[in-house]
Amino acid sequence: xxxxxxxxxxxxxxxxxxxxxxxxxxxxxxxxxxxxxxxxxxxxxxxxxxxxxxxxxxxxxxxxxxxxxxxxxxxxxxxxxxxxxxxxxxxxxxxxxxxxxxxxxxxxxxxxxxxxxxxxxxxxxxxxxxxxxxxxxxxxxxxxxxxxxxxxxxxxxxxxxxxxxxxxxxxxxxxxxxxxxxxxxxxxxxxxxxxxxxxxxxxxxxxxxxxxxxxxxxxxxxxxxxxxxxxxxxxxxxxxxxxxxxxxxxxxxxxxxxxxxxxxxxxxxxxxxxxxxxxxxxxxxxxxxxxxxxxxxxxxxxxxxxxxxxxxxxxxxxxxxxxxxxxxxxxxxxxxxxxxxxxxxxxxxxxxxxxxxxxxxxxxxxxxxxxxxxxxxxxxxxxxxxxxxxxxxxxxx
Amino acid sequence: xxxxxxxxxxxxxxxxxxxxxxxxxxxxxxxxxxxxxxxxxxxxxxxxxxxxxxxxxxxxxxxxxxxxxxxxxxxxxxxxxxxxxxxxxxxxxxxxxxxxxxxxxxxxxxxxxxxxxxxxxxxxxxxxxxxxxxxxxxxxxxxxxxxxxxxxxxxxxxxxxxxxxxxxxxxxxxxxxxxxxxxxxxxxxxxxxxxxxxxxxxxxxxxxxxxxxxxxxxxxxxxxxxxxxxxxxxxxxxxxxxxxxxxxxxxxxxxxx
Numbered sequence: 001x002x003x004x005x006x007x008x009x010x011x012x013x014x015x016x017x018x019x020x021x022x023x024x025x026x027x028x029x030x031x032x033x034x035x036x037x038x039x040x041x042x043x044x045x046x047x048x049x050x051x052x053x054x055x056x057x058x059x060x061x062x063x064x065x066x067x068x069x070x071x072x073x074x075x076x077x078x079x080x081x082x083x084x085x086x087x088x089x090x091x092x093x094x095x096x097x098x099x100x101x102x103x104x105x106x107x108x109x110x111x112x113x114x115x116x117x118x119x120x121x122x123x124x125x126x127x128x129x130x131x132x133x134x135x136x137x138x139x140x141x142x143x144x145x146x147x148x149x150x151x152x153x154x155x156x157x158x159x160x161x162x163x164x165x166x167x168x169x170x171x172x173x174x175x176x177x178x179x180x181x182x183x184x185x186x187x188x189x190x191x192x193x194x195x196x197x198x199x200x201x202x203x204x205x206x207x208x209x210x211x212x213x214x215x216x217x218x219x220x221x222x223x224x225x226x227x228x229x230x231x232x233x234x235x236x237x238x239x240x241x242x243x244x245x246x247x248x249x250x251x252x253x254x255x256x257x258x259x260x261x262x263x264x265x266x267x268x269x270x271x272x273x274x275x276x277x278x279x280x281x282x283x284x285x286x287x288x289x290x291x292x293x294x295x296x297x298x299x300x301x302x303x304x305x306x307x308x309x310x311x312x313x314x315x316x317x318x319x320x321x322x323x324x325x326x327x328x329x330x331x332x333x334x335x336x337x338x339x340x341x342x343x344x345x346x347x348x349x350x351x352x353x354x355x356x357x358x359x360x361x362x363x364x365x366x367x368x369x370x371x372x373x374x375x376x377x378x379x380x381x382x383x384x385x386x387x388x389x390x391x392x393x394x395x396x397x
Numbered sequence: 398x399x400x401x402x403x404x405x406x407x408x409x410x411x412x413x414x415x416x417x418x419x420x421x422x423x424x425x426x427x428x429x430x431x432x433x434x435x436x437x438x439x440x441x442x443x444x445x446x447x448x449x450x451x452x453x454x455x456x457x458x459x460x461x462x463x464x465x466x467x468x469x470x471x472x473x474x475x476x477x478x479x480x481x482x483x484x485x486x487x488x489x490x491x492x493x494x495x496x497x498x499x500x501x502x503x504x505x506x507x508x509x510x511x512x513x514x515x516x517x518x519x520x521x522x523x524x525x526x527x528x529x530x531x532x533x534x535x536x537x538x539x540x541x542x543x544x545x546x547x548x549x550x551x552x553x554x555x556x557x558x559x560x561x562x563x564x565x566x567x568x569x570x571x572x573x574x575x576x577x578x579x580x581x582x583x584x585x586x587x588x589x590x591x592x593x594x595x596x597x598x599x600x601x602x603x604x605x606x607x608x609x610x611x612x613x614x615x616x617x618x619x620x621x622x623x624x625x626x627x628x629x630x631x632x633x634x635x636x637x638x639x640x641x642x643x644x645x646x647x648x649x650x651x652x653x654x
Binding site: 001004008011012013015016019020021097098100101103104105106107108109288289292293 | 451452453454455472473476477481483487488489491492493496500501503504505531532534535
């Protein structure tokens with residue numbers, strides 16, 4: 001049954017490219033070609049970048065840098081998906097348009113859950129796949145790693161993505177009684193905005209840190225630099241993150257340390273499988289109940305509205321008679337009510353206002369104004385900063 | 398009424414949203430081959446009842462049996478026996494009509510050869526033969542509704558649930574659907590239909606149930622309903638308005654005009 005659902009999904013995707021309206025079809029084709037182009041460009045530039053690092057720097061130092069870089073790249077993916085995974089899970093598991101059809105058909109709830117879980121996994125990971133995978137492939141090509149590296153990369157990537165997805169789905173299933181799934185997109189946009197802000201602040205901190213560090217590094221030996229970088233970035237708590245097991249798997253494979261490779265690979269793969277299994281087991285108990293109770297939200301609102309309307313009927317004449325407002329004011333009041341009840345609209349208004357205020361104060365501070373490079377990059381940063389939450393909130397599944 | 402002839406049976410079916418009871422202790426027995434109309438004002442609990450009967454909502458209390466199979470205990474067994482046509486068509490719009498019907502047939506494990514024959518037959522019945530190869534998203538609302546019905550009919554179910562089946566349909570499409578209901582009922586299919594259109598209920602249904610504020614306030618054929626409405630002679634509209642206490646609305650409308 002699952003294969004039937006997946007086949008049906010693939011068919012809808014395929015028909016979207018071949019039979020959809022010309023405008024939508026063109027948009028889809030352009031989007032796909034752009035993704036391929038981005039993938040190819042990242043592959044090309046990351047290849048050049050990694051080659052450059054290994055050619056210019058001591059191999060030990062380059063290895064240390066890439067070890068830490070992999071740790072942090074995987075950590076960012078892990079944390080981002082952990083936060084967005086709850087909202088994505090809520091949205092896909094409880095608000096997908098086809099759920100009412102699927103759940104009225106003779107399909108096991110478990111099958112529907114697995115199908116939706118896979119959708120959530122893809123929704124959570126496709127952007128990272130396009131951005132991170134070429135870098136990891138370049139890492140393998142430049143170091144002339146054995147062919148076994150490439151399937152390992154894919155397994156590690158899927159595991160790193162699936163663990164936070166599973167955790168997000170588990171939290172989502174538990175939280176569905178408290179959070180209205182209709183708010184999932186707003187939550188996602190908010191988290192996306194927050195995460196964008198964090199990344200941007202981190203980049204500022206790193207830029208300032210690097211400025212101070214550069215003169216010091218010139219006077220240090222390679223061993224000192226390695227020790228310095230390790231002391232600054234290699235934190236003990238990282239070992240407990242599954243993302244670090246993933247990065248270690250690739251790093252130890254790269255260095256030919258097969259014992260450590262096996263250990264880390266087993267850790268991440270087993271954790272990933274166990275969590276997926278746990279999700280499936282728990283879903284059998286709470287997914288249907290959760291879906292049923294979440295679909296009550298709109299029904300409950302409908303009931304209350306219908307009954308309140310019934311109670312109001314007798315008072316309608318009086319309401320019109322008491323009014324001191326013009327029609328325009330009625331429209332404005334209506335808009336205010338709608339905005340206050342729609343977190344996404346609120347976010348659309350307040351996020352840019354908040355960001356522009358922040359950027360304004362940042363730009364007028366004296367020492368920053370002296371730095372022309374920041375002023376030069378400012379428009380670009382603003383675009384990225386604004387684009388990030390919009391990108392996340394506008395995702396379609 | 399023998400047990401074998403009962404297609405839908407509800408026992409003390411209740412759905413509560415906090416303190417609000419959307420459906421209260423609903424007890425119904427509907428026979429195979431019967432067209433049962435389910436009437437009620439907005440927010441009375443009609444759609445909730447259909448969702449409870451089809452397993453889309455979990456009841457707070459009570460049971461639903463479809464062809465003797467409990468929808469909560471044996472959901473797969475119960476769901477194999479019915480087709481659901483919701484008010485808003487729930488179909489994959491990115492599939493073509495034929496592909497959607499094929500998908501539905503496969504889900505219900507209908508034989509492949511039979512699926513192809515059924516597709517031809519259903520597309521012909523619904524006047525969609527020339528459009529079967531187009532994406533459903535290009536269809537009009539009426540065509541989508543017809544496709545939704547065709548999807549529900551592909552496995553020849555014993556029970557059909559219609560939620561407001563004629564809403565948004567042109568008279569010709571509405572007639573096709575009414576004819577299909579009559580034809581299916583004659584061949585022994587139980588039809589459970591919620592509707593606002595009292596004329597359809599009066600002309601088509603063998604029995605009618607009236608729900609108000611989640612409570613079944615009357616059930617029976619026209620004669621039985623007249624008795625319940627304290628001997629009020631007249632059509633279903635008058636009986637309905639009297640039973641749901643909406644006769645007062647007529648006075649309000651009169652005073653406004």
